[in-house]
Amino acid sequence: MLIAAVGGFLRMLRLDHPRELVFDETYYVKDAYSIAHHGVELKWAEDANGKFAAGDFSALTDDPSYVVHPPLGKWMLGAGQLLFGDGTNPFGWRFTAALIGTISIVIIARIAIRMFGSVWLGAAAALLLAADGQHFVHSRTGLLDIFVMFFVLSAFLLLLIDRDDARKKILQRTGPSVDKQHTGSKPWFMPASFGPSLGLRPWRLAGGIALGLACGVKWNGLYALAVFGIMIVLWDVANRRAAGIRRPWLAALGKDSVPAFMSLVPVAGIVYLLCWTGWILSPKGWDRSWAADNSGWWDFLPDWMVSLAHYHYTAYNFHVGLDKPHTYMSNPWGWPVQWRPTSFYYRSYGLGEHGCAVEKCSAAILSVGNPVVWGLGTVALVVVLLAWALRRDWRAGAILAGLAAVWLPWFNYQHRTIFTFYTIVMVPFIVLALVYALGIVWGTATGSTSARSLRACRLAVAAILAAAVLVFAFYYPIWTGTTIPYDSWRMRMLNPTWI
Template sequence: MGILGWLLPLIVMVIGGLLRFVRLGEPETLVFDETYYVKDAYSYLLSGYEREWPEDPDADFNSGNTGIILGTPDYVVHPPVGKWMIAMGMLIFGSDNPFGWRFSAAVVGTLSILFIALIAQRLFGSPILGAVAGLLTAVDGHHLVHSRTSLLDVFLMFWLVVAFGALLLDRDHSRRKLAAKLSMLAAAAPGGARPTAADLLYGPWLGLRPWRIVAGLSLGLALGTKWSALPYIAVFGLMTVLWDMNARRVVGVQRWITGAVLRDGLQAFASLVPLAGLTYLATWTGWFLSSDAYNRQWAADHPAPAWEWLPASIRSLADYHRAAYTFHEGLGSEHPYESTPWSWLVMGRPVSFYYKGDLGADQGCAVEACSRAITSVGNPLIWWSAAIALIVMIFFWVGRRDWRAGAILAGVAAGYLPWFLYPERTTFFFYAIAFQPFLILALVYCLGLILGRSWAPPARRRTGLMLVGGFVVAAVLLSAFFLPIWTAEVIPYDQWRLRMWMPSWI
């Protein structure tokens, strides 16, 4: 990868970082679900596990009173990783500092721009398309809002992107290694090592695959952030084995399916599933080390002779998970910003994270009435184009067997389709941040088709550059238009209303 391959991704990362870190501490109050996760993170700093808060915790916390005496252990339904990551920012910058609450979210949001740009560059073989993927991520409002607020979903997205990138690197590394081993076997001298019958039938074993281990660790951390990472473990595991099957088929291995299953699949399973599981368990270390965290002594109060061979802490944690799963499965309370998965791709009901109306001159308003908002609506040009791009991707995957289209669709499907299994559950548009990077990749795939091949006739290439450049410029300008309602700027009420393109956005 040349200097341009590093320079362009770094430039778009810096652009995204400026958008995320400038005025990160505004508003100075907890917004939306920060009221849960920031306080849980503060509990971790004090105790290593979640504890209950006083009667009016928002008022205390927003006033800078973080010397609050916390109560008994609290029951929560999300694993610890995202909250520990929030806590790291609070540890560095202070628990009473809004910049500290949101620092970690801004860091992973900014880093994800770099990783998405590098992933796109690897997939499409173009530094320009890689930079376009990074820039579209950097300026999109949905990603920006998540990067400027301390919800768990941005951390989930980050670890999934890392896992996907690691599997791409494993794909490249393993194919080079397979080709090298087969060449060595084919060129073996008469007195040297001879290929075995198994080598000829199934292909060689490729040895340790460190990038798969990185992917397994990342998936475990994603699962330790939110359970909605679970489908990704299954989908990414199947995807990487299919890549191995195709690699053995292409190089002429006779029994390439069996060879991939026996010589790659078992290791893939061990690297992704048990390793992710062990990583997930390790994320509960604070809970394990405590004596009075929620449900910590459940096993002692509920003896079960048939399960005595399991450590009491594991049995207690298992019951905790049973209760949490029951909660998630039965979550059906009405919420003003709930939305069905059917509406997510067109942003039918984005979530208002924060809104203050009727602001006066004392709050920076130069007209009769102003508003201040954080709305998780994405850039409409990016999102609506990406929804159309998914249809194109299906044709290229089915019709042309393009592995890149299949990999991107797998990333969307793992994060999107499982939500349709719970039609009665209360769901929100902001869950879509988990698979948004794959929507961006789908869009850039189609922009690459418009751009054309590097060896295309000059006139065709110029037309493609103009069309893609025009799309990117339009997306950036539209983001500049929506930026005030993503970053809590004080604007006249009629300007806020002008940005509410659909009645369902209000």
């Protein structure tokens, strides 16, 4: 909690700087204001940014705005605006992101403690996430991706809790004589041979809700829904195998697969649909009257349902067809090493301007990860992959599943205009991979009989954590838009591709 408190304080500190719309805040913060006041996104005039930053909302029109992301993230940003200044205060624009970022530090600590059985490793996970640049920058910016990260991470924790709870129940309900069910005249395929049904699983249901909320922010939450659905069935197989059931695959498919599907997919679908309530109830939304204006075989369906389906069709075509070149577009192959980070904000100042005490200064917000976290985290992925391939360690498999859900789908869209800042959703799983590797080192130290080996291993872990904190302090100015000498800014550009 101390790490989360410090991390939260740093995320809230001078959160209103810069006092202007940063990067894609020009879309999401303004849309959030519109959706908080009208229930849907309305169009802004071309000259809206300056007026909006000054607290003048006269540039908002009554015309519907075509947007290609679901509404939930903008509702969340709008809640912060309503709490702080009703859109007039940049602190309010970014408050919800900072709050969610802070809570996610606690969540990853709980995940690490549950997975690795160590409070120290839980603290290490919290520290590494709090010190990461992608996480820090997104926590201080009114964009959508941090909400996707939060709900995916929340779902991961909820499904972990369900896994442990289900394992405990099935071991309690299945005695050591389970194999006797497969003898005599009772055939192996009878339901009794599969072990007990576990009934309602509220943690799994909550996981489905969280995944529906992730989809309600951005559609890439769908990939987490699909991968996590497969993951929990594999966990059910492992639980039934641990209970001594001879055919755990058939048992899990027979007893668990359908309830797992129902807990995730329909639940997530209902939650996702609820995220569109404002659009459904308002006559002002984009494409809201499409069904009324276009007759067809769908006429027996409610107009709102048909119009919403058509809206999704056009939005999907937009996403898959977006290939306009951009200065900071990147390829997912380079994301683990943060090859081409995204510049959110850059200003150049001369002597005496905005606190510049030298001839030339820079103020920048670069959405780039902490090099220690991402560099060592990428190496740790090899360790995790080997642990899963050679030892079938379920923890390694879970980390890889999480990373696969939020990274691998982007390889199908390499032709598209995509950005490294999407890796905010990858950060927790990079951190968990690094903590997994640190846990191996720490465990080696604990099991060692040599005092020198014990000290060396623990010093190595401490040095990595200290390095992450020191690098965070070094990069803090270019993660917060602080005015620094140009040479100091240039020194922080670790790679020419960062410029």
